[in-house]
Amino acid sequence: MPSQQVLEQKSGQVEEIKEILKEYKSIGIASLQKVRAAQLQELKKTLTGKVYMRVLKNTLIKLALEEMGKEELKPLEQYLEGSNVFLFTDLNPFKLALLLERGKVKTTAKSGDIAAMDVVVPAGNTGQPPGPIISQLNGVGLPTRIESGSVWVSKDTLVVRKGEVINERLAAVLSKLGIKAVEAGLSMRAVYDEGFMIIGEQLKLDLEGTRRSVEQGHGDAFALSLSIAYPTSDNIKALLQTAHQKALALSLGAAVPTKETIADLLRKAHSEMLSLNSVVEKAAPKA
Numbered sequence: 603m604p605s606q607q608v609l610e611q612k613s614g615q616v617e618e619i620k621e622i623l624k625e626y627k628s629i630g631i632a633s634l635q636k637v638r639a640a641q642l643q644e645l646k647k648t649l650t651g652k653v654y655m656r657v658l659k660n661t662l663i664k665l666a667l668e669e670m671g672k673e674e675l676k677p678l679e680q681y682l683e684g685s686n687v688f689l690f691t692d693l694n695p696f697k698l699a700l701l702l703e704r705g706k707v708k709t710t711a712k713s714g715d716i717a718a719m720d721v722v723v724p725a726g727n728t729g730q731p732p733g734p735i736i737s738q739l740n741g742v743g744l745p746t747r748i749e750s751g752s753v754w755v756s757k758d759t760l761v762v763r764k765g766e767v768i769n770e771r772l773a774a775v776l777s778k779l780g781i782k783a784v785e786a787g788l789s790m791r792a793v794y795d796e797g798f799m800i801i802g803e804q805l806k807l808d809l810e811g812t813r814r815s816v817e818q819g820h821g822d823a824f825a826l827s828l829s830i831a832y833p834t835s836d837n838i839k840a841l842l843q844t845a846h847q848k849a850l851a852l853s854l855g856a857a858v859p860t861k862e863t864i865a866d867l868l869r870k871a872h873s874e875m876l877s878l879n880s881v882v883e884k885a886a887p888k889a
Contacts (some may be wrong), residue, residue, distance in 0.1 A: 615662050616665045616666045619658065619663060619666040626654070626690040627796050628691050628693065628796070631681045631682075631686050632789060634657065634684075634685040635685060637786065641707065644705075648701075653691040654689070655687060656690070657688070660686065663682055664682055677794065678799075681792050687788065695805060699793070702787065708785055711776055714767060716767060717762045717765065718785040719783070721760070721762045721781065722758055722759065722761070723761055723781065724758050725756060725757045726755060727754050728752065728778075728779060730778065732751075732752075732753055735753055736748075736753055738774065741771055742772045743759060743761060744775070745757060745759065768784070824836065824837060828840060854867065
């Protein structure tokens with residue numbers, strides 16, 4: 603039987619958790635699997651003032667949720683398994699997820715890790731002397747040659763794709779070559795935000811892809827507004843320049859003299875006069 607002191611301690615922790623849950627609008631749950639303690643401490647410092655981060659027992663969180671009796675918090679319970687860190691914040695959940703992504707660092711892979719990106723071993727000198735390393739490299743699909751007393755990789759070679767599991771043999775080779783194929787850090791499992799549960803996959807944003815899409819959309823809209831001559835603060839200068847060029851071309855074609863066209867019209871008339879004079883001279887009978 604647990605002692606009275608232990609029960610009181612747990613009861614106090616549950617009450618503390620209930621107060622924390624009431625204080626913040628968003629509750630994030632991130633997995634602690636393969637997260638280094640030093641990295642977690644550094645992340646806590648980075649997020650100070652923005653996020654209150656606590657490693658809490660899942661059982662205590664469940665007790666707090668049960669005692670609060672709020673049905674909207676029930677979806678949190680399905681994520682209360684394994685080793686978690688809880689993040690309490692008033693930040694937008696997508697901004698929170700981005701902050702955690704930026705806090706990740708690349709590190710050497712171990713057997714069973716998931717590749718964080720397509721891993722390409724570049725062609726070049728491995729710095730390793732001939733020996734067992736040759737069969738190890740060949741064993742993961744790397745073509746090799748011996749040059750100047752060292753083992754070289756003959757060409758750039760893709761050894762594992764993003765999301766694939768890195769086996770023990772490949773992990774050993776990548777470690778020897780100094781290639782970091784995985785990312786260590788917190789990954790959001792889910793965020794409860796003012797009545798909505800947002801799962802980890804939904805929190806992942808392709809910022810670069812979104813930026814390109816917005817730029818493409820802006821370019822297309824700008825081109826359309828020019829083609830239909832729809833004036834806006836962004837395109838009015840270009841529209842006026844286009845209108846001026848068309849008016850100038852029309853006045854020249856119609857030989858309408860203005861202070862802007864008179865010089866070009868005179869040059870054109872002079873050129874036509876010289877051309878006509880040349881034709882007349884060639885056609886005139888010679889004395």
